[in-house]
Amino acid sequence: MTEGNFVDYVKVHVASGNGGKGSTHLHREKYVPKGGPDGGDGGRGGHVILKGNESLWTLLHFKFKRHFKAGHGEHGSKNRSSGADGADVYLEVPLGTVVKDSLTGEVLMEITENGQEEKIVEGGMGGRGNWHFKTSTNQTPRYAQPGIPGQERDITLELKVLADVGLVGFPNAGKSTLLSVLTSAKPKIADYPFTTLKPNLGIVKYREFKSFVMADIPGIIEGAAEGKGLGHYFLRHIERNSILLFLIPADSTDVSQEYMILLNELKNYNPELLDKDRLVAISKADLLDEELMEEMRKEVKKDLKEVPFTFISSVSQFGLQQLKDTLWGLLNE
Incomplete structure (x- = not known):
């Protein structure tokens, strides 16, 4: 998936269908001159429904079509025949999609399960036909209910990537390189900051045909929580990850x-993120000899205290199996 195809934020306009009118028909038949009211009910308007689809990874399909309208309910007719309900419109979204009201910013719902269905706007109810209003004193009512109009709403869809492991680090820490080595993902890799502009996902194959999902999140800079750099456009993706893997290069001035x-x-950005499991991977370990690595290990252990860490090299594939073992252990504690 290329960066241009990764869409994680869209605004769409949705409208449900109007309810059909009830009928005011009076039964007329040969030899039955006063058959009475037999007007049927109007059909309900169509709903607009969001549905979770685990096969989708992006909101790209909303990029060129952003207005969705459900069908109107049909009017009632004679012989108490009800009108057909309006056609529902289903909007399929990837798991991890948050739905907000565009005007108020209120979170309306979250889609986190495959097949989960949530009505975003309900269709208008159909009006009742005149046979409902027949009484002993008014045996031929010549009125029926109109259908209730549908609803319209502007909503914002935000995707928060659902992944088991989220890679966190400064630009050029080697996150994309690690993802490309551990998975079959092909993120853009280059020697300049912010090469990655959108999250990349990959499936890490583990022992005995097991696997887990890893996400490469664009690099953090100081002040990102206040919106500097790519700001909130990537930090929200970290919220859904089970484990945060901090990637810090061995040539950093102070790990x-x-x-x-x-x-x-x-x-x-969100203090709750600190409750997640954390693991520090010191990348580019191929730059270190054994003596330097041991010295750095003692220093990092003293500073990070309880946080587990490991040395890896994506280029020489040093320590990658141990990294996968540690991540699998954290995921299945």
Whole structure:
């Protein structure tokens, strides 16, 4: 999936159908001159329904069509025949989609399960036909209910990527390279900051045909929680990840300080993110000899205390199996 095809934020306009009118028909038949009222009910208007689809990874299909309108209910007719209900419109969205009211910003619902269906706007009820209003004193009512109009609404769809492991790090930390080595994903890789502009997903194959999903989130910079850099456009994707894998290159001036800056940005954005399991991977370990690695290990262990860490190299594939073992263990504790 290319970056241009990854759409994680769209605004759409939805409208449900009007209810059909009830009929005011009076029964007329040869030899039955006063058959009485037999007007049927109007059909209900169509709903607009959101449906979770685990096969979708993006909101790309809303990029070129953003107005959706359900069908109107048909009017009632004679012989107490009810009008047909209006056709419902189903909008399929990827799992992890948050639905907000565009005007108020209120969160209306979240789609997190495959096949989950939620009505976003309900169709108008059909009007009742005149036979409902027949009484002993008014045996030929010549009125019926009109249908109730449908509803219209502007909604915002935001995708928060559903992944088991989210990669967190500064630009150029090697997140895309790690994802390309561990999975069959082909993210854009280049030697400049913010090469990755949209999250990339990949499936990591584990032992005995097991697997888990990893997401490469665009790089964090200081002040990201306040909207600097790519700001909230990527931080919201981290909220759905079970484990946060902090990637810090071995040639960093201060591994512990870099980790604390990243952690602070997550805390400023949403303090609940600190409740997630964390693992620090010191990448580009092929730049270190054994003596340097041991020295750095002692220093990092002293500074990070309880946070587990490991050394890896995506280029030489050093420590990658151990990394997968650790992540699998955290996922299945």
